[in-house]
Amino acid sequence: MSLDLQLRLLDEPHHLQSVLREVFFDLFERQLEGAIMVNRDARVVWLNDRYATLLGLASPLDALGAPIETLIPHSRLREVLATGEPILLDVMDYRHQMFVVTRFPVKNAHNEVIGAIGILLYERWEPLKPLLAKFKLLQSELDQARRELGKQRRAVYGLDDIIGQSPACQQMKCLAQRAAQLDATVLLEGETGTGKELLAQAIHNTSSRADMPFVALNVAAIPDTLLEAELFGVSAGAYTGADRKGRDGKFKLADGGTLFLDEIGDLSPALQVKLLRVLQEQEIEPLGSNRLLRIDVRIIAATSHRLADRVTAGLFRADLFYRLNVLLIVLPRLCDRQTDLPALCQHLLQQITDRAGLATRSLTAGALACLARQRWPGNIRQLRNVLEQACLHSDRHRLDACDFDQLLPDPVAADTIAPLQETLAQAERQALQAALIACGGNRTEAAKRLGISRATFYEKWQRHGMLEAQQPGSTTWR
């Protein structure tokens, strides 16, 4: 303490408060590795020279007015501002270096939070060394566990696994190759079972993110109330019960890699807004936290509806659609790539028999012709199911047309001429089934796509005596 300061302390006790402030300020300024202050909007109002140097700034003045996260992405000063509570001891990661930090609020005479101070206690502080060493060990164990988990979240398929040489298939693969080279958001549009997830995996595996996780989530399969937590995660303490320790969401799990969002058209309006924000900011806010986490995730979204139609119908936000529709790949229906059928059958039969430990199977020309006459509303997944059932039901090495008699949803003999009324009824039945499958079991949507009312849809559905419990993708409908 300077002589001048000592004298002022002795002579003028009423100056005590301002002198103490000077002392503390001096301490912050010179003694601490780093000290930074923000106002109530979390914008920097002061920082000492050392912190400025650490942040790579020529002068502390360069930081003034900047939102704290633009300088220190993992800062929790905003949390201190929001809660008014200090965070007395914490470990902060800054550019892969660990710092022990302490943060506390600054309050006015009315006990209102008017700012917050963050202090950096660098690791050269001897007493903190054991704590830091322990933290580093835990952190490296956690990183190791994450890497292991990442390996389990690998995409298994590549572009070579996409079978087919038809022009439609080649065009699809060509676009997928381009999508893999760019890091842009991709939108996959195709009926159920056309191979959207397979293509998403192949794009990921061909991209520069191939060594990072591939995480898939079917948006339509999770109730709205749970979906937000599933996507963005839950912060520790946000809930009681199972989630009280906090949980990473799919975005965090996919960090550095690819997140495949299937049936994106079914996303609720509220979550559409949140997803749009994530795409714009590349930041997520876990539930129950007011902290934004930076993430680096490539989104591949998929839909079995035409997403543009949903925008027109007011069901999907146009701004989100444009964000997703950067690179659109439309997957052809199986019936639009008939020439791929033999190669696809051979590939799928090999896959089926390998997995089930069965002897190799092939198809006779008659069987192939019979399969080629089908409309395949469930596309390749339906074809795979039919082939699998045929393998299980028959011992023949070369499966013949008769092996599929009982399995095909609607065996159409090309040479059978039926009364017109019956043919029309059959066509109507198939149209209802195909629409329902294409709409993921949503009858209102199916009716809309067919251009009829929901009531008419029901009436026709019942008149044809179609099964109540029919599932999209199932091969056992009538």
Ligand SMILES: Nc1ncnc2c1ncn2[C@@H]1O[C@H](COP(=O)(O)OP(=O)(O)OP(=O)(O)O)[C@@H](O)[C@H]1O
């Ligand atoms: N071109 C292809 N070559 C080989 N197998 C394929 C091809 N396309 C799809 N498959 C197979 O068809 C099945 C369905 O594919 P996938 O799950 O990717 O379809 P999808 O379009 O995502 O379906 P849904 O919309 O119902 O989720 C999988 O078993 C997949 O391996």
